[in-house]
Amino acid sequence: MAGATQDRVTDALRRAIDAGEYPPGARLPSSEELAREYDVHRNTAQKAVRQLAAEGYVSITRRHPPVVRERPRHLTVVRDRSVYRDDIGYFFDKNAQDWRALAPPTRGLAVPPEHVADLLEVPRDQDVFARVRKMGPPSAKVAHQLATSYIPMALVAEIPSLGAADTGPGGIYDRLEEHFRAPLEWHETVSARQSNAEEQSALGVPASSPVLVVTREARIRRGDEVVVAEVNETRMAAAQFAVSYVVRRDQSAEWHGEEGAA
Structure with a gap:
């Protein structure tokens, strides 16, 4: 009661x-x-x-x-297994196409979370290059998304522009495709966990608030080898966002109703 x-x-x-x-x-x-x-x-x-x-x-x-608190409108983050492009570069969410960095991105060396290190195939205690962006609509007072790109140091040494303050038109993804002369492919995993202090400050959420985490691997081919060139972790307040995607039929689930009716 x-x-x-x-x-x-x-x-x-x-x-x-x-x-x-x-x-x-x-x-x-x-x-x-x-x-x-x-x-x-x-x-x-x-x-x-x-x-x-x-x-x-x-x-x-x-x-x-x-x-x-000021609460952003509830926004469905559409993850429809598609990547889009506009005159700025690739983006992964039509609802957030107009979002921009709300402050200058930070960059530098960082030890990534263990699962990110495993995806990048680097030792868990080894520094990688990290680029952190607080994203949201231009009018937002707090970030709606906190996105961190983790890039292996060997790849930054090979492509110095990946670590530059200004990565040029199209950002790091265009630089990777130019260097490897191949198209990127992406794989995403969506999970949830309790927010940490950095996320609470950036997103303006209380300590008890969970975050939705989209972990995206950027893969590209070098000859017969597939390289995980970057892992991006995007975090958002779980109470304010949802994930929506199209459920596609596998060949085993094809509909044969018309044939059955005949």
Whole structure:
């Protein structure tokens, strides 16, 4: 019953925020006020507010009332197994085609996460070259995506422009295709996990918020060899984004209805 009571308060506050009764920057009533308004115990009101914070609706600071966060519209990140191109270069999400870096990208040496090192086929404790971008619509106050490109140092030595501040038209993907004289291929894996401190700061999410992680390998052929030239990890607030893709029929699942009807 206690959980159901907490859910009732959380649902009511969530609806009020979505309806604009508490706009971004507004303060929610105190736990005591919420307890009186919804006829619940103060602890129940506190738990309801903490749930809203976990969902990204409010920010909680010790000894201060909860503040309603500015929430980007819910955006479906379309991953339809297609890559697109415009006059700037390749992009992987039509909904984010107009997004740009909200601050100058950072670059330098970094030890990648272990699974990224394994994909790049480098030792787990070895530095690679990392390029980090905070992405979002031009009007965004916080990043909607945090994207990090990991590139093997041997490849940066071979193609110095991959480590340059300005990688030129089309970015690192055009430089790779020019160098190898071959088309890139990409493979993506989507997962979720709890956010870390860097992501919480960049995306403006609370410590309890999970992130959606898209890990993309960029592969290219060098003769008979397939090289993993880059691994990109894009992170976004899981409460604000979803993944959508087309489900395609395998040959084994082809429809034979018309033949059956005949």
